[in-house]
Amino acid sequence: MARQFTLKKCVTAFSNVRMQEYFEARKIPIGIDLRHVAEEDTKPIIDAIGALPPDARAEVERDFQDAFSLGDEGGLKSILAEADDLGNDLTDHLSRIDGHEDKALWTLIHSPDAFEAARTWRTVETLNFRRHRKDLPKAAPPCDDHVKEKLSKALVAFFAKEARGRYCEVDIFVRDGSADPVTGEIKGGRTLYCAYPEDYATTDIGYDEHGKRKRRTRRTAFEIIFQYFHDEGRLSLYAKGDKKRALALQRIFIDQVLDMEIPFDLRGDRVFELDGLKNPSMAFPTPPEDGVEYVLLKSLRLSIPGEPGKRITIEASGNHNGNSSLPAQNLHAFLQESLDQEKMPLDRYRVTHATMQVKFPGKGHRGSVTFGITWPDSCSLRDEESHMRIKQYLKDWSIDRA
Incomplete structure (x- = not known):
């Protein structure tokens, strides 16, 4: 379950030394030396963050929220696993740091790739993957840059029909399976393909760095996640839309990533028998x-x-x-x-x-x-x-x- 975020909870959970390290690494002038502030005195820290320019404050709030979300036992396990997959053993470093929240914030500062992978997997745990396809190869799918480019271009072409999706970045995260102690068979591996097509422009009302109210136009991205279970040959999809769209997105994945052509009838998606x-x-x-x-x-x-x-x-x-x-x-x-x-x-x-x-x-x-x-x-x-x-x-x- 996701941890509920408030800035006060984060400032209370993180040590002042770790927050000072964060602000120095990010080159964000906080205006006070947190090492000289009592740990239980959160008000001057919250006030200093609140006085930052809007963009810097938003960056701090986002980073603190992400680190706080991984500041528990499950988050630490995920961080260590992702770091290990990247060839970076953080066990010794993190064992010398007290508190799960401080460990997460340290990882954000010093091992951002492992942190981002762990954050993505933690986010995935909270999502409902409601569309599944099961009749696919029982093996790890390709995940190189060529596949990312193919999937990105296919999604751009698909959403062009809706006058959006002009840009689309794709991130791939892999979790290797573990060997069965009896058979030696590798089980449980998963690969995530997280796509972020550009959405329609939106306009909101906010304030600039001088406190003046302004209307701002933003082009945000929406999220599509394909999750592939290696030993099951199962594709799960997280995306907004009806079943027709889900089938179309599954077809894109199967065409571009698996390089397969299969009939799209109901036989392939009968996952549950009730x-x-x-x-x-x-x-x-x-x-x-x-x-x-x-x-x-x-x-x-x-x-x-x-x-x-x-x-x-x-x-x-x-x-x-x-x-x-x-x-x-x-x-x-x-x-x-x-x-x-x-x-x-x-x-x-x-x-x-x-x-x-x-x-x-x-x-x-x-x-x-x-x-x-x-x-x-x-x-x-x-x-x-x-x-x-x-x-x-x-x-x-x-x-x-x-």
Whole structure:
């Protein structure tokens, strides 16, 4: 989960020595020597940052927010992994620095490439990749400069039809998989292709360095992320737009990066199979070491193939009260009561959406993950640790058929 940012939280979390090092490295005149300010006295530091020119203040706020977002155990692991991939072992340096936030800020100053890669992966963990394609080569895709250029040019041409996307930069980040201790097979590798096409011009109202209000025109970029899972041959997409656009963007990736031509019908994107959820006896086993308290099936949406618009949604209500099977039993009982199976047997219906809940250890709602799966290729799970565990459960339960 992303850490909530405020400037005061950052100034409190970072040591004065580390912030002084940051301002000196960035050549931003802060007006005071932070080494002579008491650690608990945040006001003069916040005031000094607030007095900076708008562009410098925005740079500080952005950098502090990024470093703060990586200032925890998960962020440190990501920083060390990315630095190692770049051939830069930061373990010794970071072990001499107290506090996860200071370690992150030090990395921003001294190893910006590792920091940017770690920041990107942390951001990806918060996104919903809702479109998937599974019938692709089970291998690491190419990620050289030639591929970046091909993908960039193809996206520029695609968005030119919408009178935008004149420029498009592509960044690529790779996470190698790990060897299976038994088979030696490499599993779990992922590659990110982050594209930033130029968006339409926007106008906003702001203030210049003299405090005068001005209208400013900006050309921002929007984000498209392709995530490729090496050992699954799966392509996941993060992009705004409907399914038609998603298919077009997938086609661009497959053409330009994988250099393949494949038919774009529904067979390739049937990642999730939900019909088994109609069975009230379907079990949801999880590894004992994960400490899962319960798995709930909270809702089902059923549709009749060939008859668009005709669908039924069944929801479980009430409190489980520690009985993990009760809501599922209620849901299936209500399902049986609601359908006239003499006219339309249950096996004629297709489950096109399901809502589930997995409860990991934690008091109250802590540790609870509620998510939706839509047939054939959409899921609201993200890439943070607990969500990644659930993605593996979906495979174990034969819901994810990739």
